[in-house]
Amino acid sequence: MPRRPIQLDLPRTATWGGARKGAGRKPPKDRRPMVQHRCRAEHRAAFPVHVTLRAQRRLTSLRLERTFSAVRDGISHSSTASFRILHYSVQADHVHLIVEADDTRALSLGIAALKIRVARGINRALARRGAVWADRYHTRALRTPREVRAGFLYVLQNWKKHIRPVQGLDGRSSAAWFDGWTERPPRPTTPSPVVAPRTWLAATGWRRCTVGPLRKDEAPQSGPDGPLI
Numbered sequence: 001m002p003r004r005p006i007q008l009d010l011p012r013t014a015t016w017g018g019a020r021k022g023a024g025r026k027p028p029k030d031r032r033p034m035v036q037h038r039c040r041a042e043h044r045a046a047f048p049v050h051v052t053l054r055a056q057r058r059l060t061s062l063r064l065e066r067t068f069s070a071v072r073d074g075i076s077h078s079s080t081a082s083f084r085i086l087h088y089s090v091q092a093d094h095v096h097l098i099v100e101a102d103d104t105r106a107l108s109l110g111i112a113a114l115k116i117r118v119a120r121g122i123n124r125a126l127a128r129r130g131a132v133w134a135d136r137y138h139t140r141a142l143r144t145p146r147e148v149r150a151g152f153l154y155v156l157q158n159w160k161k162h163i164r165p166v167q168g169l170d171g172r173s174s175a176a177w178f179d180g181w182t183e184r185p186p187r188p189t190t191p192s193p194v195v196a197p198r199t200w201l202a203a204t205g206w207r208r209c210t211v212g213p214l215r216k217d218e219a220p221q222s223g224p225d226g227p228l229i
Contacts, residue, residue, distance in 0.1 A: 040139065043104040048086065048202045050151045051097040051111060052138040056131055059122075061092040063172050070121030071095060076193035078117055083110025084195045086202055089158045089173035096155040098142075100199055111137055148206040152180065154220040161220060168216060180206075182213045 043049065055062060062071055071090050075097075079085050082102040089096045101107035119132035142148045156178055159170040169175035169185060176185055177192045197203040207213070
């Protein structure tokens with residue numbers, strides 16, 4: 001009788017097939033990490049929120065007059081009864097905001113409406129079409145008076161991280177309408193693009209820090225994910 005063939009097993013290797021560490025196309029070395037797609041934490045109305053919006057890399061600088069005007073106009077028309085923009089600063093490729101919202105839904109809808117309004121304004125100003133924002137927005141709740149003070153400083157003086165050396169207040173921010181400086185600047189004659197805070201932390205609590213009011217020579221020390229203390 002003919003002999004039945006024997007099935008031979010191929011040797012298994014750890015270097016071929018399947019997911020492997022370091023496999024795939026490598027991202028550019030200068031590419032900024034994207035905001036991870038995780039379920040966002042529930043928002044509490046008592047806490048102000050630091051929001052960061054990042055623009056597409058190919059977009060022109062947001063600090064140019066025509067693009068900045070579009071961003072500022074979008075901000076000035078985005079506060080509602082349940083979503084309030086307290087302060088902002090506009091850098092070349094991102095926008096920082098301090099906002100308040102009555103609940104999680106109001107925060108999400110308020111930021112979404114702001115992004116749409118600003119994107120339309122920028123595209124109209126640049127006579128272009130397409131996406132303006134690069135990825136998901138980043139948020140961080142400010143839960144203590146010291147965190148709120150550090151958040152105000154980080155947003156209003158953020159230009160000191162990107163443009164050096166600079167002095168005074170950033171004209172591409174709402175610093176001129178902030179009333180918590182040690183030396184209060186002259187009140188602008190133009191209408192304020194931001195609104196007054198309603199939370200205790202943003203209106204009163206942060207002023208009780210032993211550090212005191214913000215100084216114009218201060219610079220932010222940590223990033224959006226760093227300790228705001």
